Amino acid sequence: MRRLRPLVLLLVGAVFLSGCTLVPTANEATIVTRNKVPFGLLGQTIPGTNNGRVRFVTQPVYLVDATGHLAPSSRIVPSPPTLFSVLQELIIGPTSIEAFAGYSSELPNNLVIVGAVVRDKIGYVDIATPLSGLSRNRQVLAAGQLVLTARDVGATDGVQISVAGVIQDVLLPDGKKFALVTPDDFSSLLNP
Amino acid sequence: MRRRSLRLRLLVTFGLGAFILSAMFASVTYVGVRRVLVNEQQQTDLRQSYSNAALIRSTLYTSPPDLANLLNSIQRATASNVLVQTHRQWLSKSSGAATNDVTDSIIISVDKGNTTDQTLTVNHQIIFVVGVPIPAVETQVFEVFQLGGLERTLRTLLIRMGEGALLTTLIGLAGGLWVTRRAVRPLVEVSQAAALIARGELTTRLVVTKADEEVQQLTDSFNAMVTQLVERIERDARFASDVSHEMRSPLTTLATTASVLQQHRDELSPAAQESLDLLQADLSIFQSLVEDLLEMARSDAGATPLVMETVPAVELVRQSVRSGAQRNGIAEPPIEVADDVVEPWVRVDRRRFERVMTNLIDNAHRYAGGAVAVRVTIDEGQLAVNVDDAGAGIAREERDHVFERFFRGRASGDRGIARGTGLGLALVRDHVHAFSGDISISESPEGGARFQILLPLVEAVHS
């Protein structure tokens, strides 16, 4: 009995300690078996749709960099990218990383894009509030952001901005105003 | 070797046993419950992840811009954070989400198309991260669940189980205490009874009321044993007594007829005279032997009660020595009383004390040429009566044995003197002990033996 005693104590200690940690953590991730995952999440298409799927592409949006020029930054948008969805990304403004890098956006954050479509390589953007409320420089930059971003979505021949259906004149860098503005008009604002 | 207490060992075993059992039980229960709770939590969280993933898929399909809002509303509703990644870049996340929560190993695994989960600790927080790949929308959804609540539950459970184990151990100890006491009590009682019996209280028996079978057996056996022993002792004493008794009548005749022969001594031839003398001498020994035997037997069986009286010691010694010497026809040894002896009183049975002195003086006469003196002193608050002789003394190794019955020391073989009965000194010791005194042997100032009787002093009794 004497000799068994330390052994017994050890056993008890071990049993006791093994249960002592609370929630067990793991060093390695565990894989859940495929057939336990419901809703057909792991399928290639979305169930209940006609082979519906979503793809993402990266798409540049144009922001204002630290030097005050327009510069592109990548965003991920669902494919195929629509002017509307891309412009939504533009409106969000710089991410924290971009902001850290000095990027900013002259477009007001609360700007609402009512509608945006591309027809015959021209983008028609309808916004809720006019840009004319901004200062001249900012107006120009803001418009530039819009136009260049739209160009990369297919509006290569230009953009027409309207406010509640009323076509607006957009201020260009050289001071002129036009209803339909092209990407070339703002090329001067780009970072060389 | 240190003697261990049976009670202690039993108690420790009980306590330890209770502790081990309850600890094992608590551990096993805890581990089991924990597994169940953790599993359930995981399953719930997984299901939630799947639901959210389906929602996210649907949103991405129908209105991608609403993704951020969806994630935030999920977080508000369920307090878990959701992050959505595509092309290895974070597409969107709920406002409280931290990308650090999603470890690289999870991301890699999910990238390979596996639904993955992991429980890990980040910043001292335990989280459960689930990663679900949604190939249909080319994204990976990660949901981070806080397990703080589960932790709290488990901690409470652990504490409760610990308390339970402790309580059980204490109860076990208490139970052990009760059981050991009950179990050990019979042993204690037996040992107490045995001690009493060894001391001479032969009427001691074990009394048991409604005991267990084993204890009852022990009690019965013990009592039977004691009864047997007592009977044997009494039988032996009775036998010695009966034998001595029976010898009385023939002895009386022998003594008387020898006396008659002595009266007619002149009519006998010298050879006859010598024979008669021898006859009478041995008859005398025989008589003493019978008396001693009888006295011994009675003393053994406790038959003759002591008549204790408180008497002046010096007077007692004087009278005892005188009558003892007279009885055996020997010269009375001088009595020397030390100066510091002032009116000591002792409590003795007078007759037996006289027997004691008689025997000692007789002993000195037989083996050492007579007692030189009887010296009375006070020794450490006790009365000391020393019978000193100038004989050969008694060897150290024999000093304890001379008081044994029928002991024949070296001295008895040396001289051709008449032997004693062999019981004289044994009786002396018995009687002295009966007076609560003690007797010992040492050397007398004359170089012979000193028999010293020590008696406790008592208060004088004056009428």
Place this chain on the structure above:
Amino acid sequence: MPRILIVEDDDHIRTALRLMFEGQGFEVDDSATGEAGVALFHRMAADVAIVDIMLPGMTGFATCVALRSASDVPIVIVSARDDTADVVLGLESGADDYVTKPFVPEELLARVKAHLRRRPEKSTNAFSLGDLHVIPDEGVVRRGDGSELHLTSTEFRLLTDLASTNGKVLSREDLLERVWGYDYFGDSRLVDVHIRRLRTKIEPDPASPTFLVTVRGAGYKLVL
């Protein structure tokens, strides 16, 4: 020649005793039973008697009583046992002394002779106890009406010894030595029983003695 009555049922002991006492100049009457002994005594009054306690038929005690009622002769009882009950009973029955077997024959002889010799001290004057008149010289006690109160020699000796001290207390040991000639270790039961016997004879109320008083822790004294 003094005459001795021996009542002893053991043939050998009786024969040995007879031989011994005859050798010492006694006339010996011996019998094996109490009845025969009493009858013998009536025919030839002995001067001293030895009676064994253990007798068949008429017991030793009864024998003592019978002998005592007939005379004041000294009786020595012989007992195999030292039991207080036996001894006291024997003494109460009228015996003056007792010895236990096995006795030293010379000792028995000496005691018998002592009892024979026992005559009260002539030096004591006559004295009175109530209406009893004690005359040591003559060895008699007379009642007021002139009749004689019979005391055994031992009882008489005891009474006169106590009287001779003029009211001083005598311890049991003293009395044993003076009356029976015993040493320090004699049996004080002898004294107690004899005192009791004396009281029944001389005290008006033996239960509350006025003459022979006990002095606790010391002994007895005679109040004259």
